[in-house]
Amino acid sequence: MRKPIFTGAGVAIVTPFTEDGVDFEKLEELIEFQIKEGIDAIISCGTTGEASTMPDEEHIGVVKFTVEKVKGRVPVIAGTGSNDTKHAIKLSKMAEDVGADAILSVTPYYNKTTQKGLYEHFKTIAQSIKIPMILYNVPSRTNLNINPETLKALSEIENIYGVKECNLLQVGEVVNLCGSDFHIYSGNDEHIFPVMAYGGLGVISVMANIIPKDTHDMVQLFLNGDIEGSRKLQLKALNLVKALFIEVNPIPVKAAMNLMGFNVGKCRMPLVEMSEKNLALLKQELINYGLLKA
Numbered sequence: 001m002r003k004p005i006f007t008g009a010g011v012a013i014v015t016p017f018t019e020d021g022v023d024f025e026k027l028e029e030l031i032e033f034q035i036k037e038g039i040d041a042i043i044s045c046g047t048t049g050e051a052s053t054m055p056d057e058e059h060i061g062v063v064k065f066t067v068e069k070v071k072g073r074v075p076v077i078a079g080t081g082s083n084d085t086k087h088a089i090k091l092s093k094m095a096e097d098v099g100a101d102a103i104l105s106v107t108p109y110y111n112k113t114t115q116k117g118l119y120e121h122f123k124t125i126a127q128s129i130k131i132p133m134i135l136y137n138v139p140s141r142t143n144l145n146i147n148p149e150t151l152k153a154l155s156e157i158e159n160i161y162g163v164k165e166c167n168l169l170q171v172g173e174v175v176n177l178c179g180s181d182f183h184i185y186s187g188n189d190e191h192i193f194p195v196m197a198y199g200g201l202g203v204i205s206v207m208a209n210i211i212p213k214d215t216h217d218m219v220q221l222f223l224n225g226d227i228e229g230s231r232k233l234q235l236k237a238l239n240l241v242k243a244l245f246i247e248v249n250p251i252p253v254k255a256a257m258n259l260m261g262f263n264v265g266k267c268r269m270p271l272v273e274m275s276e277k278n279l280a281l282l283k284q285e286l287i288n289y290g291l292l293k294a
Helices: 024-036 056-070 085-097 115-127 148-155 168-178 189-198 212-223 227-244 251-259 276-289
Strands: 008-012 041-044 076-079 102-106 133-137 160-165 183-186 202-205
Touching: 008 212, 024 056, 041 056, 056 076, 056 085, 076 085, 085 102, 085 115, 102 115, 115 133, 115 148, 133 148, 148 160, 148 168, 160 168, 168 183, 168 189, 183 189, 189 202, 189 212, 189 227, 202 212, 212 227, 227 251, 227 276, 251 276
Parallel strands: 008 041, 008 202, 041 076, 076 102, 102 133, 133 160, 160 183, 183 202
Antiparallel strands: none
16 A cells, blocks of 8 residues: 555645745745644645746755755655656656655646557656656646546556546546545645545645645544534635636735735736736635635
8 A cells, every 4th residue: 555645735835936036035934834734745836836937947946945944844745747748757856856755747738648648658757756746637727637547557657646636527436446545635625525525635725825724624624534524614615715716826826825914926927916806806705714804
């Protein structure tokens, strides 16, 4: 049996930027906040971390900094995916070299591939490193699904431990095919409870940037057998989650963090600031949740 990289809530942490680059002092503050609030893992340089706008040196610099500041208190998982297999291998090796506990590798986007191509792409990356790998299946962004049969084949590769799954419709089939030795994490904050009901181990979360304790508790309550407590937290979070995805992630979550006083800076282009209408809706949901005062 493969030991899970983590069980619970992993935060897909934002990358705070200034006009000159990464705000490392602010990043350290965010890391400490997450650990203090009980987060179970930190995912560095994922979609929410805006890795697609980061040159390799900066990208790996953020991973290295995160590893050094976390100091083994929770696992650090580095986003190293690419639609270029050679580039994904390069990033994955670099992340391993700077001490990442695992990597997260997204489905190839734009050029895409076949199911056979997906298998070969992920297999080749996995064989280039010794640390565990989590696949990231997000059809809404890549327009490509990793089919359950392909996940079954990939689950037989020794260091492919699991999947961050955004396609709720196939989670049950993946569980049936792959069994309990292949670990499933919800890729959508609104689907944590149903994924846990299918046998998932937790979530890689956007909302954990602002509500890490509640996100952790939602998973832990379920694991402890308090199904009703977990269900209530999931329902409580639904309107907040909707607001956090009213525009393209991570635009709203960074806006929310700035409203809450975290001062994480702007997103990098081509992502732009929220419309005034959507910002007002987001602010109201933060008030409703109790994160801001009216």
